[in-house]
Amino acid sequence: MTHAARFHGVSQVFGDFTAVDNIDLDIPDGKLTTLLGPSGCGKTTSLRMLAGYLAPTRGTISIAGVDSTRTPPERRNLGMVFQSYALFPHMSVADNVGFGLKMRRVPAADRARRVTESLELVGLAHLSASKPKKLSGGQQQRVALARAIAIRPKLLLLDEPLSNLDARLRIQMRAEIRRIQAETGLAVVLVTHDQDEALEMSDEMVLMKDGRIQQQGTPQAVFPAPANRFVAEFLGYENFLTDAGGATTTIRPEHLALSVSERTPAAETGAVLPGVVLDVAYRGVDVLVTVASADVSGARVELLADLRAESAPDLTPGADVWVHVPATHLVPLAAD
Incomplete structure (x- = not known):
């Protein structure tokens, strides 16, 4: 199995608090991997280190086989969707999606084609001229996904992207993200605290507690055989x-x-x-x-x-x- 990214002996220490504690983690290529656990378990810190927003205190992170531990975020070619979507309110949908391409100086014709392709992939080509404030929460999230995908990233990173949606939209968007991942073949890393979300969407799930990996594997392998009481309780064993x-x-x-x-x-x-x-x-x-x-x-x-x-x-x-x-x-x- 090829790997989109690898953590080797990675720790993140803030003062006397260890947020991530000496983890080894392989992110498989072309698969959707979830980092799952309660608040403070280290999953978001791990994602931020992978994105380049935090440098590990110890250890190395490689992306596509290249040591990227000290590579700045803008040179990692990663797509990121935040909890808040972070769309530019004064820009049209098309301009939001094309923003990363413009920053990379992609020629206008290529930029327009890739914006259209990305919006078609998320089913929003008909709203390309709209402003974000005119869109529903689910549509705004699709725009954020299209923007992240348009740059053709090595990895797509999703930080609790469904938490601001109502229950019905969350279920719809689980299937939508899964479809997009399957159609693009992207390696995706999704951070979530929702075990149902992880079980439904993951090819690989990584359960974390106190900065350490408690168990990793496919949902079909992990769910019937939790490694310890923490994992069992988190997955709904009573x-x-x-x-x-x-x-x-x-x-x-x-x-x-x-x-x-x-x-x-x-x-x-x-x-x-x-x-x-x-x-x-x-x-x-x-x-x-x-x-x-x-x-x-x-x-x-x-x-x-x-x-x-x-x-x-x-x-x-x-x-x-x-x-x-x-x-x-x-x-x-x-x-x-």
Whole structure:
């Protein structure tokens, strides 16, 4: 696999605070990579170092095989879309998209052709003469994408680009960015704190905490096998159990089953735990049931079961239940 960029032993230290701590990271060419994690995990700092806005305290960053650690941003040929889009309000859409090309002294005819191609790619060629204030949030974001793409960058960097959009537009733009990446073959690095966004859009996802990479891989590899409790919790795992050996395991709510009378466990059942229903939340298609129980170590736990509404037992708070925990869906977790 060829790499669009590489971090080798990269750290970023501000005074006594280490924002990024000795990371090694390969950004694959022609793929969409997400840097995912909570605020302060180091993902935006990593993106800013890749863009050239920050120089690493230690380590090296290469772009397209060339050491670019000290190369200024304007010489890295990277496209960047910010959270705020940063469009020029006094310029037309076409002039905004062509701005980077003009700064690079691209001839007028070539500039006009590439502006048109970029606007067609994001579906906004018909608004080329409009000013940004006349556009919706989603349209403004598409203009920012077109401007970043027009310079034909080695890498496209997206810093929380969907956070200012409403829920419906966010879902639409996920698909739009994915389509643009597929059609252009660009290497894209997307910073996000939204696990659904990362799972839906990524070819490769990189989960970060306290400046360190906790896990990296395809969504299909990472989601069913989180490396540790932090990753599991961040990806929406709700249930954590201690096994007989004292190790922590996790299981997703949809993999638990409840019954009002204990049955002989099926061969794949890892444990059947007694419990008391604390809460029942009907959501139409499914029912979320919270149960107070104890795991095999004797520790008190609250377990969340996500049951199909059509087959869920009729439960009310205070009811005694048995929680069936299938061993096939238990995921062992390493220490954070």
